[in-house]
Amino acid sequence: MHKLAHALLATAIVLPAIAATPALASDTYPGKPIRMIVGFPPGGSADINARIVAQGLGKQLSTSVVPDNKPGAGGNIAATEAKRATADGYTIFYSTSAVVLAPALYQNVQFDTFADFVPVSLTAIVPLVLVTTPGLPVKNVHELVAYAKANPGKLNYASSGAGALLHLGGALFAKETGIQVTHVAYKGSAPAITDLIAGSTQFMFLPLSDAQPLIKGGKLKALAITSAKRSTLLPEIPTIKEASGMSALEMGAWQGILVPKGTPEPIVRQLREATDRTLKDEAVRAKLIAQGSDILGGTPQQYTAYMKSEATRWGQIIKESGAKVE
Template sequence: MKARLVVAALGAVATCSFAAAPLAWAQEFPSRPIRLIVPYGTGGVTDITARLVAPFMSEALGQQVVVENRGGGASIPGTEAVVKADPDGYTLLLTSTALAANPILFKKMPFDAGKDLAPVSLLSTVPTVLVVNPALPVGSAKDLVAMAKAKPGALNYGSAGYGSDNHLNAAMFNAAAGIEAQHVPYKGGGAVMTDLVGGQISYVFAVLPTALPFVSSGRLKALGVSGPERSGALPDVPTVAEAAGLPGFAVQGWVGIFAPRDTPRPVIDKLNAAASQALKNPELIGKLKAMGEDPKGGAPEALGGYFKEETERWSQLAAKVKFDVAQ
C-alpha cells in the first residue's frame, strides 16, 4: 500500500511539473528576438506598417522584433511559413486583407487561416486610392470609366498579387462601374508602383501609405479614395463614390498580426499588450495617420471577430462580383 501511495505521489508531482512548465516558460517570454514575417515584398502597406510598428513592439517586449519579407505567391508561401512554425510566439505574421479573401481566389489552399492561425492584434484599417500615370489622358475617375467603356479590355490594372487590396478593390470598382480591364499581378506593392510610374499599366488602387509619396511628388495622379469618406492624408481628393458617380461604393483594407495555432494564451496576451502599447504611442499614431492609416488595436478576440466578418464578406461578394480565380 505504501509503495502505491509513493508512486501515486510521484505521478502527481510529475503532472504538476509538466503543467507548470508552459506557464513558467510563458512568463519568461520573450527571451530572444521575434521574427515578424510579411508575406509581401518591400514597399507595400504591410511592409511599411511592419517597419513602423516593429521598433515600438521591440521596446515594449524588451527584445528585437525583426521584419522578414517573404513575398510572392499571393502571400500564401509566407503565410504558410508561419502556419508551420513552432507555436512559441517567436514567429509571427503581419498580413492584410488577402488572408480573408484568398479562399475565394484559389481553388486549393494549403491551410485554413481561421483554424491554423491565432489572432494577436488588429493594427489598422486603410483605404486605397485610385491612381494613374499623369500621361494617361484622364482628368477624373469618370473619365477613366468612360475610356474603359469606349475600349473594353484595352486598359489594365496592377496589384501586389492575387488577393491584395489593390486586386480586390479594383475588381469591385470594375464591377460597380461596369468596365472590363486586364489584371496584372505583381509580387509586391513596390513593384506595381514602379511599373505604374513607368507607364506599363493603366491604373492601380494603391494603399495610401504606398501611393502618397508618388502623388505628393507628382509622379502619379490621384483620382479617388476608396473609403467611405475623404482621407485626411489627401483632403483634396474626392472619394471614388463621388468622383466616379458610384453612390455607396466604399472598400478598405486592414493590417493585423497573427501567430501559429496553439500558441499559448499567455504569450498571445504579451504580444497583444506590446501591440496595444505601440498603438497608443503618439509618435506611431502620427506616422500611421499621416499615411492614411487608421490605428486600431484591441484584444485578440477583436481581430478574430473582424477576420471572421471579412472572410464572410468576401465570400458573399464572390457570388456577386466576378473575381479572376487562380489555379
C-alpha cells in the same frame, strides 16, 4: 477576453499541473528575441509597417522583435511557416489581407486561416487610391465611369499581380460601376506603375503610401481614396463614397498580428496588451500615419470577425471575377 480568462481559471482548478505551464511561460516571457514573419519583400507598405510595429513592440516587451521576410506565393509561404512554428510566443506572424484571400485564390493552401492561428490584434490598414494615367481625359470618378461606358472594353487597369488586392479592387470597382474593362497583371507594383505612367494602361488602385509621391510629383492623377475619411496626406482627394456615392467601394490593405495555434493564452494576452500599448505610442502612431496608414487595434474577437467578413466579401469578388492563381 473575460470568457477566455474564466475558462483558463476553470481548467486550472481541474488540471492544476497542466495549467501551471502557461502561467510559468507567461512569467518568464519573453526571455529572448521574438521573430516576426513578414510575407512580403523589404520596402513595401506591409514590410515598413511591420518594422514600425516590431520596434514599438520590442520596446513594450523589453526585447528585440526581429522582422523576417518570407516573400512569395502571395504571402502563403510566410503563413505556412508561421503555422508550423513552435507555439511559444517567439514566432509571431505579421499578417495582411492576403491571409484571407489565399484560400479562394489558390488550390493547395497549406494553412487554415481560422483553425491554425490565434488572433492577437489588428494593427493598421492602408487605404487604396484610384489613380489614372495623366493623359486620360477624366477629372473624377463619374467621368471615368462615363468614359469607360462610352468605350466598353477599351480601358485597361493594372495590378501588382493576379489575385492581389490591387487586382480585386479593380474588379470590385468594375462590378459596382457596371463598366467593361480589362485587367493587366504585372509582377509587382513597380512595372505596373511604370506602364500606367506611360499610358499603356489607364488606371489602377495603389496603396496610399505608394501613390502619394507619384501624385504629388504629377506623374499620376488621383480620383478618390478608398477610406471612409479623407487622408491628412492628401486632403484634397475625395473619399470613394464622396466621389462615387458607393460605400461598397471602401477597402484597404489591412494588417495584424497572428500567432500559431496552441500559443499559451497568457502569452497571447501579453502580446495583445503590448500591441495595444504600441499602437497608442505617439512615436509609433506618427510613423504609421506618415506611411498613410489608419491605425486599427482592437480585440482578438474583433480581429476574427473582421477577417471572416473580409473572407466573405472578397471570396465573392474572386468567384465573380474568376481570379485564380496557379
